[in-house]
Amino acid sequence: MKPKSEFLSEAMVKLLNYRVEQEEYSSRLYLAMSTWLDDKGFVGAAKLFKQYSDEETVHATKAKNMLLSNGIRPITPALQKPKQDFLSLPDVIISALEHEKEITRQCYDLTKMAHVEENYMVVELGLWYCKEQAEELNKVQYLMDRLEAFGEELIMLRELDEEMGSLAD
Numbered sequence: 803m804k805p806k807s808e809f810l811s812e813a814m815v816k817l818l819n820y821r822v823e824q825e826e827y828s829s830r831l832y833l834a835m836s837t838w839l840d841d842k843g844f845v846g847a848a849k850l851f852k853q854y855s856d857e858e859t860v861h862a863t864k865a866k867n868m869l870l871s872n873g874i875r876p877i878t879p880a881l882q883k884p885k886q887d888f889l890s891l892p893d894v895i896i897s898a899l900e901h902e903k904e905i906t907r908q909c910y911d912l913t914k915m916a917h918v919e920e921n922y923m924v925v926e927l928g929l930w931y932c933k934e935q936a937e938e939l940n941k942v943q944y945l946m947d948r949l950e951a952f953g954e955e956l957i958m959l960r961e962l963d964e965e966m967g968s969l970a971d
Contacts, residue, residue: 807872814924815874817912818865821931823879824908825862829855831884831901835894844891844959846967851894853970854941861934868927891959892949899942906935 807815832855840848866876888894913928945966952958 807874809921809923810869810872810874811919811921814915814919814921815869817915818869818874818924819877819879821865821908821912822862822869822876823881824905825858825865826879827881827884828901828905829858829862830881832858832898834884834886835888835898838886838888839891839894842891844963844966846963846965846970847891847894849970850966851898854898861931864927864930868924890954891963892954895942895945895949899939899946902935902938902942906932906939909935 806812810818832851836848836851836855839845839851869876885897888897909928909931913925913932916922916924916928945962948962948965952962
């Protein structure tokens with residue numbers, strides 16, 4: 803018999819497990835981006851996207867901890883294989899922005915459901931995710947702005963790569 807939580811509905815458990823899955827998928831996607839970038843000589847960008855990959859596992863742990871704190875064992879999800887090939891550094895950045903927009907929509911859905919259910923523990927977690935997404939969107943939008951401001955010529959991409967490396971820890 804599956805344990806139930808006094809404070810988490812089945813729908814909320816499903817959403818939290820989905821959050822785990824999507825954050826772990828994000829980690830794998832950014833790892834794939836990092837590997838592609840490294841292979842193509844963009845070592846600074848590769849370093850930054852590897853950092854992003856590591857951060858996503860922290861985000862997954864937040865949802866796991868919420869489930870565990872309520873006596874629910876999180877599901878260890880099978881993950882879809884992320885895209886492995888990209889056209890260019892700009893393609894990676896554009897793909898990352900589109901991905902972060904989708905993750906933001908998902909975090910909004912979690913937070914909305916928590917409000918509807920008046921589950922204030924999850925509202926707080928959802929707000930944390932939303933705040934985190936504002937930071938994530940800002941980071942990737944900054945890179946988009948750099949591309950738009952200075953173009954995609956090879957020398958500019960080299961400078962952007964170096965700058966991205968300096969943005970990593």
